[in-house]
Amino acid sequence: MADRERRAQTALPTIPLEEAERFSQRVLAWFDRHGRKDLPWQQPRDPYRIWISEIMLQQTQVNTVIGYFERFIQSFPDIPTLTAADPDKVMHHWSGLGYYARARNLHRAAGEVMTRHQGVLPDDLDSLQALPGIGRSTAGAIRSLAFGQYAPILDGNVKRVLARHFVIPGWPGNNGVQKQLWRLSEQLTPHRQTAQYNQAMMDLGATCCVRGKPLCDSCPLVQSCQALAEGDVSRYPAPKPKKVLPVRATRMLILTDPAGDILLEQRPPSGIWGGLWSLPECPPEQPLKDWCRQVLGCDVEERDQLRPRRHSFSHFHLDITPVLVAVKNPAKGLMDAGPRVWYKLSQPDDRGLAAPVSRILREIDRPISEHQSGGEAP
DNA sequence: AACGCGGGGGG
DNA sequence: CCCCCAGCGTT
Known part of the structure; x- marks a missing residue:
């Protein structure tokens, strides 16, 4: 041959x-x-x-x-x-x-x-x-x-x-x-x-x-x-050669206005949860009040933190800490800065939500006493 | 906690 | 071309 x-x-x-x-x-x-x-x-x-x-x-x-x-x-x-x-x-x-x-x-x-x-x-x-x-x-x-x-x-x-x-x-x-x-x-x-x-x-x-x-x-x-x-x-088949996944952290803000509605914003069309609706995210190292003032243009008061949870992607882990925040002055510019809505928990609409956001909203749509307080840090 | 899944897009 | 990206269910 x-x-x-x-x-x-x-x-x-x-x-x-x-x-x-x-x-x-x-x-x-x-x-x-x-x-x-x-x-x-x-x-x-x-x-x-x-x-x-x-x-x-x-x-x-x-x-x-x-x-x-x-x-x-x-x-x-x-x-x-x-x-x-x-x-x-x-x-x-x-x-x-x-x-x-x-x-x-x-x-x-x-x-x-x-x-x-x-x-x-x-x-x-x-x-x-x-x-x-x-x-x-x-x-x-x-x-x-x-x-x-x-x-x-x-x-x-x-x-x-x-x-x-x-x-x-x-x-x-x-x-x-x-x-x-x-x-x-x-x-x-x-x-x-x-x-x-x-x-x-x-x-x-x-x-x-x-x-x-x-x-x-x-x-x-x-x-x-x-x-x-x-x-x-x-x-067979041989497994994919593996790599170590990096860990990122974020805080998801559950901003509530005086009526109790929650602020959602739509993600950009590409990237993580592209096109889905999600919560505003404040980097963990940023002071929360300053960030809200600068990015959202509103004054807020931090109320409570929920149990942190890990959301894993194929290429990194995301540690999410949800934070309950009260908006003191729902400023005019807030709704103009991007696609945003005040979401009524009591009347959910046909809106694609990021999976961890769904879980968080489901969790807060219950009395605080049902919240799992134990839970290990991720 | 690790793994695998089909296609798109960028380096 | 090759490598990275994406989100869930299963193991």
Whole structure:
């Protein structure tokens, strides 16, 4: 074998046709007996519903998504309705799901489908991928699941199944590893029954070839799984190389006016909790009164502090100390400096709130005596 | 407390 | 290109 060929083959191994056939047959047979066929977005199967579900499923597991999906479809039953909807209302439906850029992208994409595709979701990979929020794998999922056409996918479940079955070393986030996995997915995905196969691979990864303790006894690929043969399924896929997360601290101000309403401000569209409504934040090292005078232009009186809590992101920990503050003179300029509202706890509206803010507001919407005073510092 | 998830965007 | 970013549920 020539060196060039050897290198190429090492980088991107080719699966013999019969082996690919055997693989997909086993997966499809398993799907007939164990695959999920009555999820809410599979019931009346239309492209819009598949699209919404795939965006929701991007970083979120099936069980969490179901409730959000049903409420979302109820409020926005089709693409024109979603396009016309108030962005704040869309965010409200996403509140709690996380990764809020998905909701903004979805709303934008709906508009693009209206203007560029006459309101009809396209079925080719390039057009799908051109829509915000749809990458290669989601485009493949929509094309196969919604339109029944050939397209490989590579979500976290498929990555895990393939990395184990073909003992692919390295972290799947690494570009070279990802290329190998895509190549495998392309070759193994059958041109007939692609939807069933893709659904089966995701179900297999979610229910059988799970991260923690895989149920190899009930896996349709026991006989051919190379990681199992080598006796170390848990080594694949290799974990992400880890780094130490920095810790940041902030104070969230619960500013109440004489009527007892609470001041909320909308976060900038990008960054943490982008577009969601949150509490004003005063850096811990700043004197609170000075900060409120300078930034909010109002005089305040500090009343009480709530138990500090840690909110963790993938790249840092945020230690939040909520502070109850009374506004003495609700100044005129206060509401003009940015998108702000006085929020009535007694009459919550359709507004996307940052998750820790929801929890804090829920906590103060009860008598002080119920507050947990013990609690360790984070 | 650590981990993993798909896509976008910036260096 | 590669690396960083985002928020939740699960382990």
